[in-house]
Amino acid sequence: MSVCRALLPLVLLVSAASASHFWGGTISFLPKGRNPDGSYRVDFRYKDVFDSCGSRLNWNCVSGNCGGQTDLEVGTIYSTSSRNPSNLNWCQEEGIVTRRLTSDKPFQLSASSCCWVTINNGGWSYPWGLPVMVDLGRRSDTNEPNHSPHTTIISFVRVPRNCPRTYNFIGCDPDHDDIKCRNAATLPTGFQIDQDTCNFHYSPTASTGMYSIRLEVEDYAKQYTTLTYNDGSRSYRTPYQPTSTASPISTTSTPAGSSPFSRLPLQFAVKVEPAVPSCSAGVYLPQFLHPTPADRERLHTAINQELEIRIRASASHSVIQDLIISGPLNITKTKTLSGEFIVTWTPSSDDDGEHFPICFIAESKAGSTLYQSEMRCVIVEVKHEQATIGNVICAESFMAIEVNKSQSEKINIHEDHLRLNDPSCTLYSNGTHVFANMSLNTCGTVMEEDETNVIFKNEIVSVDNPNDVITRHHQVEIQFFCKYPKKGSVTLEFDAHRSPFVFVQKGFGTFSYQFEFFHSSQFRNMEDPSTYPLEYDLGDMMYMQIEATSPVNNTELFVESCQASPSDDPNSHTSYSIISNGCIQDETLQFFSNHGNIVKFGMKAFKFIGLHDQVFITCSVILCEADNSNTRCSQGCMNTTAAPAAHHHHRREAPIQTISHFISQGPVRLSRSVNLKDAASTVTSNGLNMNIVFIAGCLLLAMGMLCGALIYTKRPKAAYQPLPTNDYQ
Ligand SMILES: *[C@@H]1O[C@H](CO)[C@@H](O)[C@H](O)[C@H]1NC(C)=O
Ligand SMILES: *[C@@H]1O[C@H](CO)[C@@H](O)[C@H](O)[C@H]1NC(C)=O
Ligand SMILES: *[C@@H]1O[C@H](CO)[C@@H](O)[C@H](O)[C@H]1NC(C)=O
Ligand SMILES: *[C@@H]1O[C@H](CO)[C@@H](O)[C@H](O)[C@H]1NC(C)=O
Numbered sequence: 001m002s003v004c005r006a007l008l009p010l011v012l013l014v015s016a017a018s019a020s021h022f023w024g025g026t027i028s029f030l031p032k033g034r035n036p037d038g039s040y041r042v043d044f045r046y047k048d049v050f051d052s053c054g055s056r057l058n059w060n061c062v063s064g065n066c067g068g069q070t071d072l073e074v075g076t077i078y079s080t081s082s083r084n085p086s087n088l089n090w091c092q093e094e095g096i097v098t099r100r101l102t103s104d105k106p107f108q109l110s111a112s113s114c115c116w117v118t119i120n121n122g123g124w125s126y127p128w129g130l131p132v133m134v135d136l137g138r139r140s141d142t143n144e145p146n147h148s149p150h151t152t153i154i155s156f157v158r159v160p161r162n163c164p165r166t167y168n169f170i171g172c173d174p175d176h177d178d179i180k181c182r183n184a185a186t187l188p189t190g191f192q193i194d195q196d197t198c199n200f201h202y203s204p205t206a207s208t209g210m211y212s213i214r215l216e217v218e219d220y221a222k223q224y225t226t227l228t229y230n231d232g233s234r235s236y237r238t239p240y241q242p243t244s245t246a247s248p249i250s251t252t253s254t255p256a257g258s259s260p261f262s263r264l265p266l267q268f269a270v271k272v273e274p275a276v277p278s279c280s281a282g283v284y285l286p287q288f289l290h291p292t293p294a295d296r297e298r299l300h301t302a303i304n305q306e307l308e309i310r311i312r313a314s315a316s317h318s319v320i321q322d323l324i325i326s327g328p329l330n331i332t333k334t335k336t337l338s339g340e341f342i343v344t345w346t347p348s349s350d351d352d353g354e355h356f357p358i359c360f361i362a363e364s365k366a367g368s369t370l371y372q373s374e375m376r377c378v379i380v381e382v383k384h385e386q387a388t389i390g391n392v393i394c395a396e397s398f399m400a401i402e403v404n405k406s407q408s409e410k411i412n413i414h415e416d417h418l419r420l421n422d423p424s425c426t427l428y429s430n431g432t433h434v435f436a437n438m439s440l441n442t443c444g445t446v447m448e449e450d451e452t453n454v455i456f457k458n459e460i461v462s463v464d465n466p467n468d469v470i471t472r473h474h475q476v477e478i479q480f481f482c483k484y485p486k487k488g489s490v491t492l493e494f495d496a497h498r499s500p501f502v503f504v505q506k507g508f509g510t511f512s513y514q515f516e517f518f519h520s521s522q523f524r525n526m527e528d529p530s531t532y533p534l535e536y537d538l539g540d541m542m543y544m545q546i547e548a549t550s551p552v553n554n555t556e557l558f559v560e561s562c563q564a565s566p567s568d569d570p571n572s573h574t575s576y577s578i579i580s581n582g583c584i585q586d587e588t589l590q591f592f593s594n595h596g597n598i599v600k601f602g603m604k605a606f607k608f609i610g611l612h613d614q615v616f617i618t619c620s621v622i623l624c625e626a627d628n629s630n631t632r633c634s635q636g637c638m639n640t641t642a643a644p645a646a647h648h649h650h651r652r653e654a655p656i657q658t659i660s661h662f663i664s665q666g667p668v669r670l671s672r673s674v675n676l677k678d679a680a681s682t683v684t685s686n687g688l689n690m691n692i693v694f695i696a697g698c699l700l701l702a703m704g705m706l707c708g709a710l711i712y713t714k715r716p717k718a719a720y721q722p723l724p725t726n727d728y729q
Contacts, residue, residue, distance in 0.1 A: 021117040022128040023049035023090045024155045024212070024268035025057075026169070027109075029134055030354060031145040032098075040067070040101040040136055040145075043350070045094060046111070047326065048130075049155035049268075053079055053091035057111040062131060064107025071098035075329045083322075084370070087117075088271075092155050094329045104136035104145065104230050117269060120209035121188045133263040137227030137235060139175070146227075146261040147174040149219050150379075152326045152357045153268045158372045161272050163279035165202045168296075169266055170217065171357025171379050177219035177261060178240050184265065185214040191270070206272045214267045218260035227261075237261060276371065278317075286313040286320055286362040286373035295376040302383045303349050308479075311341040313362035313373055321365045324372075327358035327380075336448045347382040356380045393437075394482035399445070399456060400437030401480050405429065420444055421458050436460065440482070457481035513557075513621065518543040521592055523600050536605035548597040548623050556626040557597045558582065558633035562619040564606075578603065578617070583637035596626075 027046035035041050048057055053076050059069070072095060079091040101107075112129030116122055136145040150171035159165045173179050181198035190206030193199075193215060200213070221237035228234050241258040281287035289312040293299065301307035313320050323341040325333050331345045343358065359377040363370055393400040405415065415434045418427055421444025428435040438445055438458065445458045460478040517527040523545055536542055548557040562578040577585040584591075592600035599621075606615070624633035 021051045022113070022115065023051075023117055024153055025049060025111075025128075025130045026151045026153050026264060026266045027130055027132045028148040028150050028264055029132065029262070030147060031136055032350075035100060040104055042067075042099050042101065042134065042136065044097040044099065044109075044132070045328070046097065046130070047077065047092055047094050047153055047155075048111075049090050049092045049153075051090060051117070053093060055091075055093065057095065057130070058113075059097065059109045059111050062108040062110045064105055065101065065103045066107045066109055067099045067101030067103075069097055070100045072096070073329065077327065077329070077331060078325055078333075088156075090156055092153075092326060096329060101136070104138070105233075106133065106135040106137075106235075108133045116212050118210065119212045119269065121186075121211050126212070128267070130265045130267065131263075132265065133260075135227060135235075135261055137229045139261075140226040140228070141221075141223070142175055146177075146219070148262045148264055149173040149177075149179050149217055150355050150357055151217055151264060151266055152359050152377070153266060154324055154326050154359050154361055154375055156269045156271065157361065157375065158271045158273055158370060159202050160274065160276040160279065160285075160371070161206065161208055162204045162275035163285070164204060165374070167200045167375050168198055168377065169200075169268075169357070169359065170198045171377070172355050173219050174355055175219065175261075176222070178222050180218045180220060180240060180260070181266070182216050182218070183214065184216045185212075187213065190272070202270070202272075208272045208274055211270045211272065212267065213270055214265070217264045217266050219262055220258065220260050273369070281373065282315055284315060284317045284364070284366060285371045286315045286318070286364045288313050288362065288373060288376065292376065293378050295374075295378075297378045299378050299380045300383055301345075301347060301380060303347050303352055306344050306346045307380060308481075309343040309358065309378065311343060311360060311362070312339070313341075313364070315364045315371070318364035318366035318369075318371050320362060321370070322363045324361045324363055325358065326360070328356045331358065338448065340448070342448075345380070347380075351382045354382050356382070392480045392482065394484070398437055398439045399458070399480075399482045400435065401460065401478070403434045403460065403478065405432055405434055417462050418460050420460060421446070427460070454484045455481055456484075513546060513548050515544065515546045515619070518545055518600075521602060523592065538605055540605045541602050542605050543592075543600070543602045544617075545598060545600045546619060546621060547599075548621075554626045555597055556595065556624050556631075556633045557599055558622045558624060558631075559594075559599050559601075560620045560622055560632070562617060564615045564617050576606075579619070581638050582632075582635070583639055597623075 025046060025048040027044055030043045030045070032041040032043050044059070046057060046059075048055060056074065074093055074095040077092045077094050080089045082089050108131060110129055110131040112127065112131075114125060114127045116126040116128050118124040119126060132148075134148075138144065139146055150173070151169050152171065153169050154167075157165075157167065170179060170181070179198060180195050181193050181200075182195060183193050187193065188206060188211040190203055191211070191213065192201045192203070194201065198217070200215070220240035222239060224239075225237045226234055227237065237260075238258055240260075276284045278284055292311045292313070293309060299307060299309070311323055313323070320339065323333060323335075323343075325331060325343055327343070328345060328347075328351070331343060334342050334344075336342060341360075341362075343360065345356075345358070347354075347356075357377050357379055359375055361375045362373040364373075365371070391402045393402075403418075415427060415429050418434065419425070420427070420436055420438070422442075425436065425438060425443035436443070436458075440456045441447065443458060445456050448455050448457070458480060460480075519525040519527065521541070521543060523543065526545075546557065546559060548555060559579055560582055561580050563575050563580075564578060565575040578589055579585060586603055588604040590602050592602065594601075622632050624631035628634060
């Protein structure tokens with residue numbers, strides 16, 4: 001019996017689909033229980049890939065009662081946006097179709113039309129179809145309808161003829177069924193599908209060309225399972241038997257042999273390209289670097305909580321162009337100015353408890369040839385309960401986090417064993433909450449930006465011993481961040497930028513620091529924040545001043561160390577020491593004043609060879625009791641490695657010096673590139689100029705800070721400070 005219920009409006013749209021060329025697609029489904037009127041709701045998530053965006057698939061009922069479509073949401077997941085040669089552009093879209101059914105009996109839907117892109121295993125007018133088989137009977141093992149395996153596809157993969165490759169698009173099966181993958185059409189020579197693991201292999205035997213790959217994914221019972229339908233009838237599923245060929249689902253009361261619960265299509269295009277000189281990752285083919293998640297890594301998020309995946313790739317003989325992604329609708333991808341890709345996705349309440357695969361491939365270019373990395377997929381689980389671990393407060397010049405103590409006790413972590421990125425930053429607590437707050441460039445807070453946002457992030461991590469630098473048990477990691485849109489309307493005048501951020505340290509009073517750039521060695525005129533970004537030519541003197549604005553009398557400020565690095569990553573391996581242990585390291589450095597609560601110094605602007613035109617300067621400062629010969633301040637330059645500055649969080653004795661604090665001014669932008677000009681005039685949604693925030697944020701809080709002074713020097717002059725350009729992995 002076959003009931004076809006093509007919806008009229010969709011018939012009109014099918015022409016759009018057939019006019020485009022098909023590159024592949026897949027579909028899976030999520031039973032969503034009963035509607036208030038007792039009917040069944042099923043959400044289908046399909047992915048399709050055509051030459052261009054805007055295709056709309058028409059899902060026809062092939063067998064059974066398919067109900068009717070009640071809702072459809074379609075969006076673009078990834079598009080090459082005519083970047084590629086004319087015949088190699090494609091657009092992947094995802095559609096979420098909601099259907100209402102009056103019966104829970106099996107049915108089969110399909111979308112089909114003409115034609116595939118020109119393929120070597122089908123010619124230029126090969127028709128396509130995406131059939132999906134659904135059975136909503138209540139399973140005896142889970143007491144719920146079956147869930148299909150979750151799949152996704154990277155619709156178009158490239159592989160050099162001489163390089164073996166393996167792909168696996170299967171996310172997982174929520175019911176933990178036995179998943180099997182089969183080829184639905186003969187595979188081209190050189191390609192193989194491993195039925196049990198669903199690994200799709202290429203071994204270097206194919207000739208170059210474009211191939212369509214048509215697979216089927218099925219979920220089989222691991223043990224004898226009964227499906228019970230609303231009308232009282234039943235059907236049965238037995239574990240997979242290799243000898244049986246796929247038989248139609250039986251709805252009779254006799255066991256049906258080895259039939260799957262569901263069957264899904266998984267189709268994509270592979271282009272076998274000319275051989276490359278090296279198949280090693282990192283040469284021509286891009287290689288993923290830290291912090292890219294491992295293949296098959298499981299990530300967790302909660303409803304309305306943004307998931308963020310950071311991906312980095314490199315290759316020595318090609319240039320990274322793009323990151324091809326596939327994942328759930330509304331997934332976004334941005335690239336930071338430092339070249340890291342950031343994939344984000346925020347689940348909605350409909351995604352509660354579901355699992356979503358997200359797959360990605362880095363693509364690089366050398367000459368006119370594009371190369372693809374291995375494919376990695378992560379599985380994102382949307383947890384039922386929202387993570388109510390804490391609150392993040394994003395203010396104009398600082399960010400703060402409150403963690404509910406009962407939450408950290410639940411995970412059995414004592415607050416003394418929690419710390420921020422920068423271990424010298426302290427967490428506070430009251431009876432019920434643990435707090436940390438920091439200005440936007442302190443406490444190891446890392447700043448990054450993409451086209452639309454400036455993001456400040458930090459994390460609370462657990463440590464075995466509060467004084468340890470390393471841990472072997474990473475139990476807790478609470479990442480938090482504040483995101484400020486770059487663009488907005490300038491409606492507020494920012495007048496609070498000079499108000500120092502005040503903090504309290506036991507036994508020492510209340511104090512704060514400021515770090516500013518000045519016009520000249522006279523240190524009379526501070527660089528006006530409204531003139532930012534500053535620009536320096538290489539070799540220009542930069543005048544800087546750090547001041548402890550402590551109301552405590554008789555104190556002395558000491559700059560223990562300053563270092564420059566080309567990125568805002570405090571762990572960057574590439575760094576250049578300006579001051580170390582109180583000793584001058586850079587030959588151009590000059591102190592203009594180095595006593596009392598003000599330190600004035602200057603040095604010549606430089607850049608890192610081969611890296612961005614940006615420099616971050618971070619200084620570690622200590623405030624001591626003046627005229628006490630036992631303090632670190634009075635000892636000056638000490639070329640021993642052990643700095644006496646205490647890094648202990650629970651000092652009981654009245655200190656005669658503070659622990660060392662990281663501080664800097666900035667970031668200061670000093671470039672003429674279009675992007676950076678944009679950044680210079682960025683404002684938050686509050687109308688606050690971000691650059692001013694950075695200046696204002698350059699004040700001390702809590703037990704320590706890390707500020708990044710971001711300095712862009714003008715091009716294209718020669719760099720004077722040679723440094724290795726080793727990347728970090
Ligand atoms: C995608 O984003 C749009 C616009 O923000 C929103 O209305 C829609 O609900 C989102 N869809 C899903 C599936 O998250
Ligand atoms: C601790 O601080 C939090 C957040 O400010 C507040 O809600 C809570 O009531 C405070 N607890 C106590 C015991 O003061
Ligand atoms: C610090 O010095 C000021 C004047 O120089 C004085 O008024 C104040 O009382 C002093 N404070 C302390 C704590 O000694
Ligand atoms: C200390 O400095 C001197 C002179 O600058 C140098 O010769 C010596 O190697 C340094 N010692 C250490 C331990 O760095």
